[in-house]
Amino acid sequence: MHETNELDRPADSELLSFWVNGQEYTIDVMFVRELRGWSKSTPLPHAPDFVHGVINLRGNILTVLDLACRLGLRPINATERNVIIVAEIQGKIVGLLVDRVSDIFSIPTNSQQALPDIGSGSGQRFVTAILTIEDRLIRVLDLKAIVNVDAANAA
Amino acid sequence: MSASIAEIRDSFFQECISHLEALQDGLSEIENGTENEETIHEVFRAVHSIKGGAAAFDIVTLVKLAHRFETALEAVRSKQAAPDKKAVKLFLRPCDLLGDLLRLAGTKNSEEPEGFRTCLSELDAYIQNNAESPVKSKSTENAASNAQDRESTSVGIQQAEPIFDIFFEPNSEIFPSGNEPLYVLKSLYELGHVTVTCDTAKIPCLSDLNPENSYLSWKAELLTTCDLAEVKEVFDFVEDLCVLNISERQQAHSHTRNLDLTSNRVTESDSNAEQQPAEPFQITQPDASGRQSSAKASVEKARFESRPPEEIAAPAAKPTVRVDLDRVDLLVNQIGELVINQAVLAQSIATTSLNTDASIFAALEDFSQLASDLQDSVMMIRAQPVKTLFQRMARVVRETSRTTQKDVRLLTEGESTEIDKTVIEGLFDPLTHIIRNAIDHGIECPAERSEYGKPEIGEIHLTARHKSGRVTIEISDDGRGINRSEILRKAKETGLVDQSAKLSISEVDNLLFLPGFSSSNSISNVSGRGVGLDIVRNSIAAMGGRIFVTTTEMKGTVFKIDLPLTLAVQDGLVVEVSHNTHVIPLSNIVETLILKNSDIHLFGSSTKMIKIREKFLPIIDLGAALGYRKRKSHFDGCNVLLIAQEESYFALIVDAIIEQRQVVIKALQNNIGACPGVSGATILGDGKIALILDPIDIVKTTAPQNRFRKEEYSLAG
Known part of the structure; x- marks a missing residue:
């Protein structure tokens, strides 16, 4: 049992981790198109709270979500030190406003730990698993659920 | 593999469209008697190419019809039958049907369209009739052909x-x-x-x-x-x-x-x-x-470099390139970005201390000129001639005149006028509607026409032309026109117009577009006239256009449609509300004014109305409606935009009016659900985003009860 078959071992996934309101989260780096510093955005009237606004991404209008607010945390008071993660999922491009980006690391896919059942707080439905790396506890985000606003509003 | 077949299939359909166009051109040339030796061959080739392609994709009905059509045409081509009016009339049927079949085949629908069988038998009869015609001797036949x-x-x-x-x-x-x-x-x-x-x-x-x-x-x-x-x-x-x-x-x-x-x-x-x-x-x-030297073979093939004129055997049609629309849109986007970038550059140069150097400003001026020229050229790529639209209208005329038993001729002008592709597509339904109406209700039956001393064949003119950066499309018929006093009587009867109101001639004519006139029980002697004209007006308005009608009794009716060249650019008023910059489409705005306290009247405890020319209109505070701030308590000196809604007017309060300009419309990445009141966004010269507002939607979502009927205002004014 000391030899592992190369083919059986699941591929590593590369993850990008970032901080939101003192908590570390992560998404698959394959979703990430680019990282940008925060710039003043245009607010959208009558939009849900978690919609931070729209910014000009090289001629395209990019909607930026306040990730903290989306996760049920206190809204981010954005400054130039904040980061917008431009992510693409299901053909949609969306910006995620976070406090700061911390790391890119690769881990075997099966080392993610299922989420313990702790009831369903408002932010909990967006977290699919948790990781522990050294002493850090990193939450794996369900990007689809984050972006899929219609379903969330209907629920 | 299947993807590439699908691609070939797509290009087959696209080619068929140009073949159909050539076919219709040829037939109408023959119909007008302006054909030459080559015309019938062009017609024949077009049908033949469609047949060939259809056979390759196994579209049975299409092949069947094209084959029959080809055989019938062969009789004309070999000079066994004369290409007379009757023949052309007969040939126009399968021509229309080929178009139908192509559309059906495009949706993978293999059923036979209406009239397919009759058309086949008509063609068969024609082939039979001309089969017995004497055949010329072989040798002259060959030499001639x-x-x-x-x-x-x-x-x-x-x-x-x-x-x-x-x-x-x-x-x-x-x-x-x-x-x-x-x-x-x-x-x-x-x-x-x-x-x-x-x-x-x-x-x-x-x-x-x-x-x-x-x-x-x-x-x-x-x-x-x-x-x-x-x-x-x-x-x-x-x-x-x-x-x-x-x-x-x-x-x-x-x-x-x-x-x-x-x-x-x-x-x-x-x-x-x-x-x-x-x-x-x-x-x-x-x-x-x-x-690269090019084959003279097909006109629709892309040619990047054509031969010197003396090498070209026949004057070929203008070379064209087929390009995916997405790529053009990408280009439009990138050029828009370039224009913005230029503005940012200009601004930052202006703020530096470099500004004593004149040459940099000259260069910057050139750059800005180039950038805007480039933008115009790119917009023109999206433009298409209205010819295809007009050809489809020719068919509408043919079909409607057949069902109404009236002889009607369509005369077109300005077929090469170019408009944005989306506008052309959006025009199909309104034009069809107007033309059907014109034939059905406008143009009299032949007997009646000769009684009035009009030629028996009715005429519909369809013209398109550019006019100061917009496009005007005119549809006129020489029918009986609409009785004005009848319209007015009807309008007063149904309460659309005040009994005592005095209306100008054009105001009366344009009453036809009011929704109240769309009921089937409108004016008796021209029953149905005006049915759905409000829908026509709405779809034109949705494209940023306007429609007018003028009618002369006994002489006919003229519809004039005024459209923007493109939907990618819009004229808008840039306004500021609570330090946010917004754009309001100019087409919504009737006028702008500055409020005086004496204009404002209080209704109930808090509802405020504004009195303009003896009419009270509701006031909407844009800042409050968008949720930026609380409703203003006093409006003295405020800037007000008078917004026209379909049947009402209201006053929209903004903090400042900055400028009027053309804006490039960008879609919002639509992943945050509906955004009420916002129709899109644009990027301003400084790179900031300004939302394009739909004031009517804002009112609908904020104060649906505050609508006033438009004619109460407009007709009294």
Whole structure:
């Protein structure tokens, strides 16, 4: 049992981790198109709270979500030190406003730990698993659920 | 694999559309008596190409009809039947049906459209009638058809089997492109009797030989019943990769039919040229050195560099390139970005201390000019001539006149006027509606017309022209017009207009667009006139256009549609509300004014109304409506935009009006659900985003009860 078959071992996934309101989260780096510093955005009237606004991404209008607010945390008071993660999922491009980006690391896919059942707080439905790396506890985000606003509003 | 078949299928449908266009052009030329020798051949070729493509994709109904149509046309082409009015009328039916079938096939629907059977039997009857016509003697027939085919690639009836001399020399590109001359030559054998000789003279010595190049050339003599087009088809995939020379001679004319192919064969075929008028079809692609010469074959093929005029045998149609719309949109976006970038650059240069240097400003000025020229050119790429739309209208006229038993002719003008593709598509329904109305209710029946001293055939004029950066489309008929006093009476009766109101002539005419007039019980003697005209007006308004109508009793009715050139750019008023910049489309705004306290009246405890020209209108505070701030308590000195809604007006309060400008409309990445009141966004000169607002939607979502009926305002004013 000391030899592992190369083919059986699941591929590593590369993850990008970032901080939101003192908590570390992560998404698959394959979703990430680019990282940008925060710039003043245009607010959208009558939009849900978690919609931070729209910014000009090289001629395209990019909607930026306040990730903290989306996760049920206190809204981010954005400054130039904040980061917008431009992510693409299901053909949609969306910006995620976070406090700061911390790391890119690769881990075997099966080392993610299922989420313990702790009831369903408002932010909990967006977290699919948790990781522990050294002493850090990193939450794996369900990007689809984050972006899929219609379903969330209907629920 | 299936993806590439789908691509080929797509391009087949696109080509069919241009074939149909050529077909309709040809038929209308014949109808107007402006045809020449070539016209009927063009018509025939168009049908033939559609048939060929349809057969390849196994679209049975299409092949069936095209084949029948082709046979009927053959009678005209071979001069057994005259292309008279009756024939053209008959041919227009299958022409329309081909269009229907293509649309059906495009949606993978294989059912037979309405009238398919009758059309087939009509064609059959025509073919039968003309089959017994005397046939000219073989030799003159051939000579005549050869003479006609001088420029064309298709060949008339083949009484004798012609011989094709083919010279085929692949260039160095043929192997890298994955083609194999062997298969090309093999497929020649399928056409008839072939003798092929290979010329190996150009093979270099082994040390100079590049194994990826082709050094061979072939000469073939083909005895076949096929026509030139079919022979040419064999070389379809390699025609750009070789020197190809196909010449045809009739067996009857070739006294010395020489099967012994020698190296001086080329000169021999030259000498044959005197006897046989058919010019050799020649495609040359000398090498890969970059000089591109193009085949004269198909007009819709992309040509990047055309030959000098003297080399072009016939005046070819303007060369065009088919491009994916997404790519054009990408270009539009990028150029928009360039324009913005230029503005940012200009702004930052202006704020630096460099500004004593004049040359940089001159350069900057040039840059800005170039950028805006570039933007205009790109917008023009999206533009298309209205011709296709007009052709579809010709069909609407034909069909409606058939069902109403009225003789109506459509005269078009300005077919080459170009409008944005989306606008053209959006115009189809409104125009159809107006034309149907005009024929059904406007134009009188022939007996009535001659009684009034009008020509029996009614006329509908359809014109398009550019006018100060917009497009005007005019639809006029010479029918009975609309009785104005009747309209007014009706409007007063239904309460759309105040009993005492005095309306100008144009105001009366435009009452037709009010929704109240769309009920079926409108004006009795022109029953149904105006049905759905409010829908027409709405769809035109949705494209940022306007529609007007003028009617003269007994003389006819004129509809005028005024449209923007493109939907990608909009005229808007840039306003500021609570430090946010917004754009309000100019088409919504009737006028702007500054409020005075004396205009404002209080209704109830807090509802405020504004009194403009003796009418009270609701006040909407834009800042409050968008949720930026609390409702203002006093409006003295505020800027107000008077917004027209379909049937009401309201006053929209903004903090400041900045400028009027054209804005490039960008869609919001629509992943945050609906955004009420916001129709899009644009990027301003400083790179910031301004939302484009839909004021009507804002009112609907904020204060639906505050709507006033428009005519109460407009008709009293």
